[in-house]
Amino acid sequence: KMPLTILLTSAGGGLAPQVIRFIKNSKVYKNTKVYAIDTHLNASGRYYADFFKVVSNGKTKNFINQINKICKKNKINLIIPGSDEDALNLSKNKSKIETKITRIACVSFEVLKILSDKSKTYNYLEKFNIPAPIWYLARNKKELFKYIYKLNIKKKNIVIKPSVSRGGRNVYIISKKIKKEISRNDGREKELNLNILKKKYLKKIKKIFPVIVMEKLYTPCFDFDMLCKDGKLVKGVARRRVNPSVPNDGHVVENRRDIFNIGEKIAKCFNLTWLYDCDFMLDNKQKPKIIEINPRMSGSAAVSVAAGIPLFDDLISIYKKKKIKKSKLINKKIILPSTNLFEIKK
Secondary structure: OOOEEEEEOOOOOOOHHHHHHHHHOOOOOOOEEEEEEEOOOOOOOOOOOOEEEEOOOOOOHHHHHHHHHHHHHHOOOEEEOOOHHHHHHHHHOHHHHOOOOOEEOOOOHHHHHHHOOHHHHHHHHHHOOOOOOOEEEEOOHHHHHHHHHHHHHOOOOEEEEEOOOOOOOOEEEEOOOOOOOEEEOOOOEEEEOHHHHHHHHHHHHHHOOOEEEEEOOEEEEEEEEEEEEOOEEEEEEEEEEOOOOOHHHOEEEEOOHHHHHHHHHHHHHOOOOEEEEEEEEEOOOOOEEEEEEEOOOOOOOHHHHHOOOOHHHHHHHHHHOOOOOOOOOOOOEEEOOOOOOOOOOO
16 A cells, blocks of 8 residues: 655744654554645754755745655655745646646635735724734835834734734834833843934844734633635644743643634635644733634644644645544643654664
């Protein structure tokens, strides 16, 4: 019997080894091989996969040529994108890659282009009355201060972030009470007052226009795994981050009907199939609002599988056109990372 073959791109994420182990150790799809690729030779998923190859950056033409060669040589069944760039490029080139046996776990390029740009996402969500924060798009310095002033009048703390970005980089939180700046998430996020922003970070912000200027939402922060098929949310898993700034520091899996309801609307309005990731925070009335929708699965989706929701089996079931089994609702299950030592058998 031919093995089922999965190609995981950007296999250098902190939880990539766990993703690979869960796919390979599936009790449903037992004969599964994982082929992993990344731009770095020492990617974390390298020693866990059945096959590993260093490839070009996900944005490049060469990346698509390399994917094609790997797919043909190894008869790849399902490609799971591990980064925004990979997902966008793969979806753009679906006609070149997909065959009778090879499919890419993402929807059309037109939809992913909206999801990868926060301003386009927020605009689209507003048409469907899906709750997003109060936000503006600033294209230059004049607009930046105009919108900061607007939110100040509304007595809101303010977040400035790029419209298109990944990994939570270049995020500035303006808080009136802060005297000295606070750095979080390996320096990707700065909390500071307006004076420090003007003196120290204005040049940096100028380089990343257009930026989103929005109301600051409140913790807790939730990752929401959305397994979708033909515009329906088949499974939704809300994971409250133990550390709001760092997704891989652990989660509490919670039964949040309010987040699930929003997820159903998102799946429908974008007509989603496959696995995606939404980030939510709460407004001052404790109601969830969307921060972003990622055009791919979450880097910490393995947390949901560890909690007992077999999302990777379900992804394969979508590929195989098989019925997805219902999962029991989980509430208040805590999943934390740990460092293990074990020998890799090659």
